[in-house]
Amino acid sequence: MSIVRYTLRRALTSVPVLIGATALTFGLVHLAPGDPIDVLVGFDHVDPATRASLRAEYNLDRPLWQQYLLWVRDVATLEFGESPITGRDVGPTVAGRLPHTIALGVSAWLLSLAIGIPAGIVAAVDDGGPADEVSRIGALVGIATPNFWLGLVLLFVFGVQLGWVRVTPPDAPLASLEMAWFMVLPTITLATALAAVVTRLMRSSMRRELEREYVRGARARGLRERTVLLKHALRNSLTAVVTVAGLQIALLLDGAVVVEQVFSWPGMGQLLVESISRRDFPVVQAVVLLIAVATIVANLLVDLAYAVIDPRIRHDR
Amino acid sequence: MTDREPTTRRGRIRIEGFDEHATATNTDHVQSNRSDLDAVSDRRDELDRRTTVDRLPTGGRSTRGGRNLDSGVGNKTGLEASWGRFRSNRTALFGLAIVAALSVLALFARPLEFSAMGYTLTVQPFSLAPYDPSELYVGPSNAGPSLAHPFGTDWAGRDLFSRVLVGGRYSLSIGALAVTLALCIGIPLGAIAGYFGGWIDETIMRLVDTLYAFPFLVLAIAIVAILGPGYWNLIVALVVTGWLTYARLLRGEVLSIVETDYVEASKALGTPHRTIIGRHVVPNAIGPVIVQATLNVGSVVLAAAALGFLGLGLEAGTAEWGTMLARGRSSLLQGHWHVTVFPGMAIFLFVLAINLVGDGVTDALDPRRETGRRDR
Numbered sequence: 276m277s278i279v280r281y282t283l284r285r286a287l288t289s290v291p292v293l294i295g296a297t298a299l300t301f302g303l304v305h306l307a308p309g310d311p312i313d314v315l316v317g318f319d320h321v322d323p324a325t326r327a328s329l330r331a332e333y334n335l336d337r338p339l340w341q342q343y344l345l346w347v348r349d350v351a352t353l354e355f356g357e358s359p360i361t362g363r364d365v366g367p368t369v370a371g372r373l374p375h376t377i378a379l380g381v382s383a384w385l386l387s388l389a390i391g392i393p394a395g396i397v398a399a400v401d402d403g404g405p406a407d408e409v410s411r412i413g414a415l416v417g418i419a420t421p422n423f424w425l426g427l428v429l430l431f432v433f434g435v436q437l438g439w440v441r442v443t444p445p446d447a448p449l450a451s452l453e454m455a456w457f458m459v460l461p462t463i464t465l466a467t468a469l470a471a472v473v474t475r476l477m478r479s480s481m482r483r484e485l486e487r488e489y490v491r492g493a494r495a496r497g498l499r500e501r502t503v504l505l506k507h508a509l510r511n512s513l514t515a516v517v518t519v520a521g522l523q524i525a526l527l528l529d530g531a532v533v534v535e536q537v538f539s540w541p542g543m544g545q546l547l548v549e550s551i552s553r554r555d556f557p558v559v560q561a562v563v564l565l566i567a568v569a570t571i572v573a574n575l576l577v578d579l580a581y582a583v584i585d586p587r588i589r590h591d592r
Numbered sequence: 593m594t595d596r597e598p599t600t601r602r603g604r605i606r607i608e609g610f611d612e613h614a615t616a617t618n619t620d621h622v623q624s625n626r627s628d629l630d631a632v633s634d635r636r637d638e639l640d641r642r643t644t645v646d647r648l649p650t651g652g653r654s655t656r657g658g659r660n661l662d663s664g665v666g667n668k669t670g671l672e673a674s675w676g677r678f679r680s681n682r683t684a685l686f687g688l689a690i691v692a693a694l695s696v697l698a699l700f701a702r703p704l705e706f707s708a709m710g711y712t713l714t715v716q717p718f719s720l721a722p723y724d725p726s727e728l729y730v731g732p733s734n735a736g737p738s739l740a741h742p743f744g745t746d747w748a749g750r751d752l753f754s755r756v757l758v759g760g761r762y763s764l765s766i767g768a769l770a771v772t773l774a775l776c777i778g779i780p781l782g783a784i785a786g787y788f789g790g791w792i793d794e795t796i797m798r799l800v801d802t803l804y805a806f807p808f809l810v811l812a813i814a815i816v817a818i819l820g821p822g823y824w825n826l827i828v829a830l831v832v833t834g835w836l837t838y839a840r841l842l843r844g845e846v847l848s849i850v851e852t853d854y855v856e857a858s859k860a861l862g863t864p865h866r867t868i869i870g871r872h873v874v875p876n877a878i879g880p881v882i883v884q885a886t887l888n889v890g891s892v893v894l895a896a897a898a899l900g901f902l903g904l905g906l907e908a909g910t911a912e913w914g915t916m917l918a919r920g921r922s923s924l925l926q927g928h929w930h931v932t933v934f935p936g937m938a939i940f941l942f943v944l945a946i947n948l949v950g951d952g953v954t955d956a957l958d959p960r961r962e963t964g965r966r967d968r
Contacts (some may be wrong), residue, residue: 307818390710419944421894423901424936431924442925529809533898548902552819563814567805
């Protein structure tokens with residue numbers, strides 16, 4: 276199957292998922308107990324006139340499927356309307372938080388790879404030895420540590436006790452030195468669990484590659500062990516890390532929601548939690564939808580990247 | 593060259609030196625040995641040779657099955673062998689001991705009583721916890737650890753030691769209940785999807801794919817946002833997000849089992865579909881699902897705690913480990929480290945122990961699956 280055909284076929288499978296995800300997000304307001312208007316205004320008392328205008332604005336007087344289509348049309352043009360709670364436009368509110376979450380997520384992702392890949396290689400080479408055992412225990416501890424608790428402890432030690440970092444984000448632009456310095460702790464917190472997962476994954480795929488014939492062949496040709504490991508085995512085992520990029524993105528987004536809360540980081544996760552406690556459903560909808568679409572697109576890209584790296588996958592499905 | 597000997601023999605293959613009897617005994621020997629420690633090392637090797645790739649969740653259809661027909665579940669000797677492997681795994685036993693200890697502590701932390709129609713039935717009269725976990729001002733507020741209050745007290749003067757002990761009840765029961773209920777949904781749906789195929793399969797799997805588009809915790813948060821906080825709402829959120837993995841995994845396994853001769857034979861005999869699924873298909877396909885479920889208990893407990901921390905889990909003030917940390921940030925900034933450290937340690941210890949047990953179960957049931965890797 277050519278890569279183009281594979282791309283088309285794979286993209287087509289995302290369509291029903293995308294429809295389902297938008298329907299579910301749209302349904303949030305309607306699934307909540309109570310009149311959608313009450314849900315929208317956070318169960319505040321509003322006069323009948325506002326009620327009627329809200330009803331018209333959100334098209335609540337039309338049948339459900341029309342409401343859904345109208346909502347999708349608005350959302351497709353990034354028109355999320357106005358939050359009835361804060362009175363601000365939902366789109367810009369969400370967009371303003373986006374760079375913070377992306378910055379945090381990308382730096383945590385890079386850190387987790389920077390820790391996980393070397394640690395996995397060392398563990399695979401040292402199969403069953405002390406380094407392997409240490410990385411195994413490290414990964415177990417990393418996965419079992421609640422990220423919010425790790426964040427709080429780091430904040431206490433380095434922020435309160437040692438005073439090396441501020442406990443709240445500085446009032447500075449995102450791309451500044453102060454902000455970068457503040458981001459160190461959230462990044463470590465977010466990267467820990469992911470690094471543990473990457474380490475285990477890297478170890479197993481490296482171990483598998485090292486038992487392959489071509490590695491024996493390379494060794495038999497007298498290549499240095501370094502070359503065998505880093506040029507031959509590593510390249511092939513890295514594909515395994517690519518395939519779980521989708522899982523990594525989900526882990527990062529889940530983690531970001533919690534970690535942003537711990538460090539008062541003004542990202543999407545914090546906005547989500549704030550909006551839920553304010554019962555600001557249009558914002559909740561926008562954030563959840565954005566996260567879902569990002570996950571769907573990311574998974575699509577991961578599958579395509581994988582099909583490019585490993586052409587066998589194209590014939591598989 | 594003109595020797596006719598080879599041509600007359602053409603078509604008849606004789607195998608020299610083949611002792612049928614000896615081979616038969618040998619094979620028997622090998623098979624009975626599978627339950628021994630040799631089998632463990634055999635399977636360890638297999639474990640690393642396995643491709644991890646075909647188990648990974650991708651956007652489209654995933655997990656093809658068919659490798660686990662001999663995973664040792666479903667027949668007695670297989671189960672015994674699995675138990676033998678688990679028993680010889682010291683770290684897994686250590687984890688099990690911690691889980692058991694925490695369960696006992698949680699169970700006997702406060703008396704368990706059921707009151708109905710004026711009668712009170714005391715199921716469990718012991719009380720290891722020195723104070724009522726919700727009683728205010730049993731000590732000074734925010735006091736550090738002391739003899740009277742080993743873990744100190746929180747902002748409202750409640751005894752943290754008692755709260756941590758009782759808090760185990762929530763985490764333990766949420767973990768067990770949420771995973772069990774998710775299995776009760778995921779197993780039937782996965783089996784039906786894989787067995788019948790066609791539009792039934794399409795419908796169920798598209799639903800799974802759709803829910804998979806949302807990261808686990810984000811979806812759980814959205815559900816709790818709709819339903820509001822509370823014990824059962826939390827469980828609903830964790831079940832709705834949890835069953836997907838099991839359905840997907842089981843469907844993959846079922847797809848290959850449906851092809852086997854014994855299912856074909858049962859169909860030919862006119863056995864009802866329900867019986868075939870229940871008796872033949874599910875028992876043979878369930879091994880990897882059980883493994884995944886054990887590994888998931890830890891992440892479910894972590895997610896429940898995270899929701900509690902965000903103030904979305906149980907009602908504020910409940911003695912649940914995550915909820916106890918919800919006010920942890922402000923207490924911590926005032927320097928009261930003990931309010932955060934002890935509940936967090938409890939979560940960590942419990943999740944670590946559960947994961948050790950999970951890895952042990954993985955090695956015991958399905959040794960070819962890589963440990964430490966989980967889907968969600």
